[in-house]
Amino acid sequence: MFHEQAGLVIDAIAKNSAYGAFVSQIQIARPPQLKAGDLSLALFRMAKELAMTPPALAQEIADNTVFPDCVESVSVAGPYLNIFFKRPAFAQALLKAVQDKNYGTTDEGKGQKVLIEHTSINPNASPHIGRARNAIIGDSVSRLMRFLNYQVEVHYYVNDMGKQIAMLVLACRDKPDVVFHEILDIYVEANKRLEEDPAFEQEVFGLLKKFEEGDQTVRNDFRRIADICVAGQKGILNGINIDYDVFDYESDFLRNEELEEKLAVLEKSGTVFLDEDKRLVLDLQKLGFSREEGRYSVLKRGNGSTMYGYRDFAYHMYKLAIATGKENNIVVLGEDHKLYFEQLSLVLEAFGYTPPSAIHYSFIRLSEGKMSTRKGSVVLLEDFLEEAHQRVKEKIKTNTSDLSETELDELAHIIAVGAVRFGVIKVKPNSNIVFDWDQALSFEGDTGPYIQYSYVRAQSILRAAGAYVAPLDGLTCAISDEAWELLLSLSLFDDVLLRAKKTINPAMIAQYMIEIAQKFNKFYHSVHILSNEDQNVVALGLGLCQATGRVIENGMMLLGIQLPEKM
RNA sequence: GCGCCCGUAGCUCAACUGGAUAGAGCACCUGCCUUCUAAGCAGGAUGUUGCAGGUUCGAGCCCUGCCGGGCGCACCA
Numbered sequence: 001m002f003h004e005q006a007g008l009v010i011d012a013i014a015k016n017s018a019y020g021a022f023v024s025q026i027q028i029a030r031p032p033q034l035k036a037g038d039l040s041l042a043l044f045r046m047a048k049e050l051a052m053t054p055p056a057l058a059q060e061i062a063d064n065t066v067f068p069d070c071v072e073s074v075s076v077a078g079p080y081l082n083i084f085f086k087r088p089a090f091a092q093a094l095l096k097a098v099q100d101k102n103y104g105t106t107d108e109g110k111g112q113k114v115l116i117e118h119t120s121i122n123p124n125a126s127p128h129i130g131r132a133r134n135a136i137i138g139d140s141v142s143r144l145m146r147f148l149n150y151q152v153e154v155h156y157y158v159n160d161m162g163k164q165i166a167m168l169v170l171a172c173r174d175k176p177d178v179v180f181h182e183i184l185d186i187y188v189e190a191n192k193r194l195e196e197d198p199a200f201e202q203e204v205f206g207l208l209k210k211f212e213e214g215d216q217t218v219r220n221d222f223r224r225i226a227d228i229c230v231a232g233q234k235g236i237l238n239g240i241n242i243d244y245d246v247f248d249y250e251s252d253f254l255r256n257e258e259l260e261e262k263l264a265v266l267e268k269s270g271t272v273f274l275d276e277d278k279r280l281v282l283d284l285q286k287l288g289f290s291r292e293e294g295r296y297s298v299l300k301r302g303n304g305s306t307m308y309g310y311r312d313f314a315y316h317m318y319k320l321a322i323a324t325g326k327e328n329n330i331v332v333l334g335e336d337h338k339l340y341f342e343q344l345s346l347v348l349e350a351f352g353y354t355p356p357s358a359i360h361y362s363f364i365r366l367s368e369g370k371m372s373t374r375k376g377s378v379v380l381l382e383d384f385l386e387e388a389h390q391r392v393k394e395k396i397k398t399n400t401s402d403l404s405e406t407e408l409d410e411l412a413h414i415i416a417v418g419a420v421r422f423g424v425i426k427v428k429p430n431s432n433i434v435f436d437w438d439q440a441l442s443f444e445g446d447t448g449p450y451i452q453y454s455y456v457r458a459q460s461i462l463r464a465a466g467a468y469v470a471p472l473d474g475l476t477c478a479i480s481d482e483a484w485e486l487l488l489s490l491s492l493f494d495d496v497l498l499r500a501k502k503t504i505n506p507a508m509i510a511q512y513m514i515e516i517a518q519k520f521n522k523f524y525h526s527v528h529i530l531s532n533e534d535q536n537v538v539a540l541g542l543g544l545c546q547a548t549g550r551v552i553e554n555g556m557m558l559l560g561i562q563l564p565e566k567m
Numbered sequence: 568g569c570g571c572c573c574g575u576a577g578c579u580c581a582a583c584u585g586g587a588u589a590g591a592g593c594a595c596c597u598g599c600c601u602u603c604u605a606a607g608c609a610g611g612a613u614g615u616u617g618c619a620g621g622u623u624c625g626a627g628c629c630c631u632g633c634c635g636g637g638c639g640c641a642c643c644a
Contacts, residue, residue, distance in 0.1 A: 362638080
């Protein structure tokens with residue numbers, strides 16, 4: 001909404017024929033301080049086009065432009081032309097706009113199909129918080145794009161035939177009743193054995209070969225383990241409001257005629273060749289890869305079994321048939337896959353496809369070092385969530401006593417999930433995160449519970465106001481700075497969403513939620529709404545509670561976080 | 568060794584992609600609950616944006632070189 005108002009101002013400036021198309025060079029921003037203005041137009045570039053100094057241009061525009069009705073006054077501050085809006089009119093427009101349940105949405109994605117692949121954890125163990133970062137980012141991006149009216153399909157790629165699952169199959173042979181929570185220990189054990197016992201590794205490779213040859217018993221064994229793991233992982237992720245539309249199984253991309261044909265073409269140019277050990281090798285330098293390191297990639301082992309990359313090429317061809325175009329095909333990958341993804345992209349381009357966009361996230365580290373499954377130094381998502389749940393429960397008990405045990409658990413769950421998801425998503429994907437229990441489980445300041453609490457406050461006021469409907473049209477009172485700052489921020493919601501989409505960075509939404517909550521709380525403390533004798537102040541206050549509620553509802557929904565009515 | 572990412576207040580992170588005096592939270596100090604929820608608010612203190620150059624009207628952001636951390640570099644996925 002803010003940018004619509006800015007657009008009106010720029011349109012008015014463009015009416016002067018001397019400026020013409022140069023107005024597109026105006027940079028829109030917010031002034032550093034409220035007293036400087038509401039909208040700031042930086043004129044550096046436009047002045048350059050007109051061979052003027054920016055301050056002179058600012059003064060000239062200020063003198064010669066008939067500004068639209070929404071403008072109260074303008075002021076020149078060096079190279080900036082600052083605009084003050086008419087507060088009551090702006091407030092009315094915003095409070096009207098938030099009546100729409102979908103406030104913040106745009107037609108950005110109309111008619112476009114998007115495929116997002118995320119999580120795709122190896123089926124071996126309960127996800128730790130580092131892996132959950134993938135799922136939390138991917139889910140938030142999916143929600144954002146859905147909200148912007150893209151037709152989104154979320155895929156989870158199950159690596160049901162890698163080396164690690166073959167190890168598990170061997171290790172679970174004499175355990176017909178194995179359950180999900182035992183898998184982690186078994187996996188750690190199997191890894192140890194792999195290092196010590198070369199025969200075990202040969203057994204693993206042999207099993208993979210049988211799998212590829214279609215041995216039905218082996219296939220059933222693999223599927224049994226994979227299903228236990230996938231069901232276990234899915235259950236945990238569902239617990240933090242993450243879900244998927246389609247589960248793709250790697251083993252379905254084992255034989256692919258189309259891929260074989262494309263590889264045959266590459267073989268003619270020497271891009272793909274059989275080496276002295278009969279391995280099928282890809283030479284990426286032939287596709288424009290410039291470095292020596294990472295130049296080669298093995299597609300098939302000497303015994304003819306395929307490697308991950310081979311199957312992944314086939315998988316990406318399948319995904320590209322569902323959604324095309326870089327922006328509409330998204331995959332969330334750890335930073336360890338950066339080089340691999342570069343290689344994958346080169347191959348897909350050589351095949352004539354546009355490769356997907358990748359969001360690479362950095363690993364979450366512990367203060368004592370990196371997480372290691374083998375050392376047992378991992379923070380499992382379920383343990384983290386459980387700890388959060390307990391701490392939230394304690395906190396609730398000190399505040400209220402009139403909740404049943406069930407209600408208590410439901411409320412604690414909503415707040416705990418909010419704390420966990422918000423803590424992960426508020427940091428942009430490529431920033432390193434150092435995980436610290438106390439910091440991660442704080443409920444004060446820049447946290448999910450703080451946003452939830454602010455929402456609850458707003459709802460509480462609306463509840464107390466009952467059926468009172470704020471008369472939006474006759475808003476004549478002076479609008480305080482606290483109310484005005486909140487209004488301006490609320491009006492930027494759609495712009496934040498578009499920027500978050502453009503940069504595929506949902507952290508931006510979380511940062512914006514913090515801004516909204518802070519400004520709402522400042523406003524809340526600046527005036528007592530319900531007891532105010534001025535009905536205009538009551539009307540504006542209730543309108544702002546409603547608007548804040550709407551923006552937090554929509555914003556937190558995009559982050560997969562629910563909102564309690566009380567807390 | 569080579570490549571990519573990160574380095575911002577004591578700690579954890581922002582900074583609208585090159586714009587005005589670099590901002591929040593935690594921790595620390597001082598105030599504010601007989602008034603719509605104190606998981607809150609107000610105020611205080613905290614910086615050579617890792618270091619050194621360069622590009623320009625203007626650099627935390629771009630370029631070069633160092634330093635520190637992370638990730639990766641052909642039968643793991």
